[in-house]
Amino acid sequence: MMPASSTALPLALTETPNGAAKCPYLVVRDPESVRDVLHRPADFSPANALVAVTPLEGPALRMLQRVGFALPPVLASNDTGTHGGIRKVVAGYFTPATVTAMEPRIRELAREAAGNAADQLVRAGQADLVQTVATFPPAVVMLGLLGLPVRDLADLKRWGLDSMELFWGWPDRDRQLELARSAAEFYVWLRRLVAESVAAPGRNLFKSLAEHGLSRTEMCSLGYFLLIAGQETTTQLISTALFRLLEGSAPLGWKEAASETGARSVVRHVLATESSVPTWRRVAAHDTSLGGGRIPAGTQILLELSGNRITAAAERGNSSPQAHAGRGPSSGLVFGSGIHRCLGAKLAELEASVIVQETAAALPGIQLRDHEPEWIRHLSFQAPRTVRVMNGPG
Ligand code: HEM
Numbered sequence: 001m002m003p004a005s006s007t008a009l010p011l012a013l014t015e016t017p018n019g020a021a022k023c024p025y026l027v028v029r030d031p032e033s034v035r036d037v038l039h040r041p042a043d044f045s046p047a048n049a050l051v052a053v054t055p056l057e058g059p060a061l062r063m064l065q066r067v068g069f070a071l072p073p074v075l076a077s078n079d080t081g082t083h084g085g086i087r088k089v090v091a092g093y094f095t096p097a098t099v100t101a102m103e104p105r106i107r108e109l110a111r112e113a114a115g116n117a118a119d120q121l122v123r124a125g126q127a128d129l130v131q132t133v134a135t136f137p138p139a140v141v142m143l144g145l146l147g148l149p150v151r152d153l154a155d156l157k158r159w160g161l162d163s164m165e166l167f168w169g170w171p172d173r174d175r176q177l178e179l180a181r182s183a184a185e186f187y188v189w190l191r192r193l194v195a196e197s198v199a200a201p202g203r204n205l206f207k208s209l210a211e212h213g214l215s216r217t218e219m220c221s222l223g224y225f226l227l228i229a230g231q232e233t234t235t236q237l238i239s240t241a242l243f244r245l246l247e248g249s250a251p252l253g254w255k256e257a258a259s260e261t262g263a264r265s266v267v268r269h270v271l272a273t274e275s276s277v278p279t280w281r282r283v284a285a286h287d288t289s290l291g292g293g294r295i296p297a298g299t300q301i302l303l304e305l306s307g308n309r310i311t312a313a314a315e316r317g318n319s320s321p322q323a324h325a326g327r328g329p330s331s332g333l334v335f336g337s338g339i340h341r342c343l344g345a346k347l348a349e350l351e352a353s354v355i356v357q358e359t360a361a362a363l364p365g366i367q368l369r370d371h372e373p374e375w376i377r378h379l380s381f382q383a384p385r386t387v388r389v390m391n392g393p394g
Pocket residue numbers: 038046075076077087090094142226229230231233234237275276277280305334335336337338339340341342343344345347348349
């Protein structure tokens with residue numbers, strides 16, 4: 001074990017990328033210590049997993065309260081004995097066999113999306129691969145697996161991005177209110193979906209959760225997390241993989257990505273070096289220790305799972321995070337570890353690989369049009385917002 005001083009960096013009062021707020025975390029980067037924290041849920045609780053990084057102010061809070069918005073602990077932030085049973089119900093929808101059986105459907109969606117991108121290139125001379133290939137297939141697949149209706153996809157995508165910014169970003173007061181309005185809309189939509197699903201024929205996630213004894217509020221809380229985590233993170237992984245390939249900074253080229261092994265290896269590379277979920281949080285449940293160092297109760301901990309700007313800045317003791325893509329710890333922790341490990345890991349890797357492969361195969365002659373896109377840079381989520389391409393000279 002290494003001493004805590006070399007494994008845990010106090011990111012006390014570090015400025016955020018927009019310089020607007022402060023976020024005090026103890027940053028843990030050493031993979032062995034990250035794993036240790038994840039495997040000691042009684043000492044390091046996930047109760048802060050869904051707490052807003054930037055405290056929400058009055059107007060945003062009132063907007064959420066007006067619709068009865070609440071996120072009681074059920075899954076990702078649940079540190080009680082009810083977690084295991086609820087996790088089992090959700091896991092039933094993402095078994096390895098179910099995910100494997102989904103591959104032909106994922107490939108069909110990927111080909112259709114890549115075909116749309118090709119049409120757009122012919123028609124308009126340019127296309128955004130985030131919009132055309134990365135955005136919708138993961139949402140369609142997730143809703144299908146959960147037995148839920150595939151509808152309102154554009155709203156769902158907007159709500160997911162807005163909620164990520166509200167809870168993991170650094171929005172100012174005015175932006176918080178805009179984002180809270182969107183989150184409230186999402187929550188109202190979700191409450192209707194839960195009520196409808198519980199009464200619907202056949203098997204679906206909310207019906208199973210109701211049978212397990214969850215209240216409507218608990219089901220909305222679970223749905224709020226899962227309907228974002230279960231698709232937007234995959235969209236973002238695909239976006240980064242496509243961007244790095246076309247930029248020429250991935251270990252292999254666009255042509256090689258058109259094969260199954262090539263695509264899979266690019267996805268693994270991006271997961272290890274700049275995953276869409278580069279950090280995750282825990283909080284010390286009581287006075288404890290890590291790697292020989294003392295950790296007081298209530299310490300907010302930021303675990304580095306993959307390369308990113310935020311924790312890289314902490315290591316340099318620098319208060320202005322710079323681009324630090326490609327600087328990551330070992331893979332193997334990118335989906336977490338232990339009792340809260342991601343339930344969608346296999347699905348996410350499969351979807352990302354198939355979509356990258358089919359896109360590279362369908363659009364062999366393209367090149368990047370915008371080398372400096374805007375990036376989503378929240379505490380725990382990152383990806384380029386657009387991957388604009390055009391036909392190459394050939
Ligand atoms: C690239 C895509 C994804 C990444 C990088 C990712 C990453 C993560 C991480 C880091 C955690 C926290 C693990 C921990 O606390 O130990 C997590 C939890 C979770 N993820 Fe994912 N995830 C992805 C996609 C998905 C998908 C597609 C689904 C479902 C369809 C999903 C469902 C979940 C669930 C349910 C949890 C909470 C599990 C629990 O608390 O027991 N994720 N994910």
